[in-house]
Amino acid sequence: MSIDRRTFLGVVGFSALAIAGRSSIAAPVAPPLSTRWAMVIDPRKCLKDEGCIDCIAACDKAHNVPHLPERAHEVKWIWREPFDKVFPGQSSSYTEETLKERPALVFCNHCDNPPCVRVCPTKATWKRADGIVMMDWHRCIGCRYCVAACPYGSRSFNWLDPRPHIKQLNPDFPTRTKGVVEKCNFCEERLARREQPACVVACPEKALVFGNLNDPASEVRELLRGRYSIRRKPELGTQPEIYYLV
Amino acid sequence: MRDRGIIVSGLAGFLVLITFPVWYNLAAGTTSKAPDLKRPEQEKNCVAPVAYMRTSHMELLTTWRDQVVRQNIRTFKAFDGTTYTMDLTQTCMKCHASKADFCDRCHAYAGVTPHCWDCHIDPKLVQGGRG
Numbered sequence: 001m002s003i004d005r006r007t008f009l010g011v012v013g014f015s016a017l018a019i020a021g022r023s024s025i026a027a028p029v030a031p032p033l034s035t036r037w038a039m040v041i042d043p044r045k046c047l048k049d050e051g052c053i054d055c056i057a058a059c060d061k062a063h064n065v066p067h068l069p070e071r072a073h074e075v076k077w078i079w080r081e082p083f084d085k086v087f088p089g090q091s092s093s094y095t096e097e098t099l100k101e102r103p104a105l106v107f108c109n110h111c112d113n114p115p116c117v118r119v120c121p122t123k124a125t126w127k128r129a130d131g132i133v134m135m136d137w138h139r140c141i142g143c144r145y146c147v148a149a150c151p152y153g154s155r156s157f158n159w160l161d162p163r164p165h166i167k168q169l170n171p172d173f174p175t176r177t178k179g180v181v182e183k184c185n186f187c188e189e190r191l192a193r194r195e196q197p198a199c200v201v202a203c204p205e206k207a208l209v210f211g212n213l214n215d216p217a218s219e220v221r222e223l224l225r226g227r228y229s230i231r232r233k234p235e236l237g238t239q240p241e242i243y244y245l246v
Numbered sequence: 247m248r249d250r251g252i253i254v255s256g257l258a259g260f261l262v263l264i265t266f267p268v269w270y271n272l273a274a275g276t277t278s279k280a281p282d283l284k285r286p287e288q289e290k291n292c293v294a295p296v297a298y299m300r301t302s303h304m305e306l307l308t309t310w311r312d313q314v315v316r317q318n319i320r321t322f323k324a325f326d327g328t329t330y331t332m333d334l335t336q337t338c339m340k341c342h343a344s345k346a347d348f349c350d351r352c353h354a355y356a357g358v359t360p361h362c363w364d365c366h367i368d369p370k371l372v373q374g375g376r377g
Contacts, residue, residue: 171335
């Protein structure tokens with residue numbers, strides 16, 4: 001049987017089309033629901049009582065966060081900063097009138113594109129499949145590249161042995177040693193026990209909401225659908241996953 | 247042959263001196279005595295057979311550490327089918343409650359200083375138990 005060039009090209013073309021079409025149709029329609037942890041903060045609820053530090057105290061207790069006398073040695077997981085420091089591009093001379101001195105809660109943003117992870121030379125910090133920017137303190141060599149890389153100041157270096165400066169030791173969580181970097185871990189040890197993060201549970205106003213961004217029915221998605229939200233320094237492209245409701 | 251006495255006594259003195267550490271330890275009774283560990287009373291089974299734990303607990307703990315921290319795997323299925331949470335302070339030290347009477351005695355005897363407790367907390371250190 002002989003076949004001319006035109007027929008041959010036609011047959012090959014249709015076959016390729018059929019193969020391409022079949023693989024695109026046969027692709028799984030509904031991938032299993034994955035997890036992407038995120039936090040939504042409602043500053044209006046948070047600011048109801050400016051003296052409240054329940055979330056900070058709960059975190060410090062859960063994770064053995066030390067309180068060092070000198071500011072240069074400070075170790076912070078969750079803390080408060082003035083609004084204009086947290087959102088430097090967002091304040092005008094008029095918003096400052098009401099908000100300038102008002103504190104905003106800040107902690108690790110668990111970025112989708114974390115610069116701290118990119119610079120770590122030992123893979124002591126990495127992004128988990130569920131979005132948590134995790135640390136392996138066993139592997140940290142204390143080079144502080146991540147401290148320099150984080151545009152939010154979320155990472156603290158242990159300049160001193162933290163143990164003598166911890167008010168109440170929690171035996172179920174390790175302390176750190178001198179020469180190790182630490183930050184908020186989104187309470188991954190509590191998530192493993194299917195518990196909400198310590199700060200979320202501690203907040204009397206329920207100003208902190210934690211949940212799965214990949215689940216359209218989750219409370220965080222519900223809040224983000226209903227109200228406008230801002231993130232810290234989104235122009236840097238780090239894709240922070242802490243949302244502040246406006 | 248006139249120096250026989252000096253040579254023999256010199257040799258004897260030398261032998262005594264060179265074997266002194268052996269005599270000393272025998273007299274003190276430390277050579278043949280293995281560390282006396284305080285074993286848990288209520289629990290009979292560990293997460294692995296005793297012989298394995300004795301020689302390779304450090305490898306098991308390193309595997310646990312890597313699985314928990316790096317892979318988010320928290321449970322361990324033991325040789326007898328029991329499931330344990332991989333946790334030094336909450337699982338190991340629930341039975342081996344005293345670091346001083348269990349871990350330290352053997353580590354001191356073997357002359358090793360593992361750095362687990364640089365960060366992980368000996369529950370006995372915390373007054374009033376688990377907080």
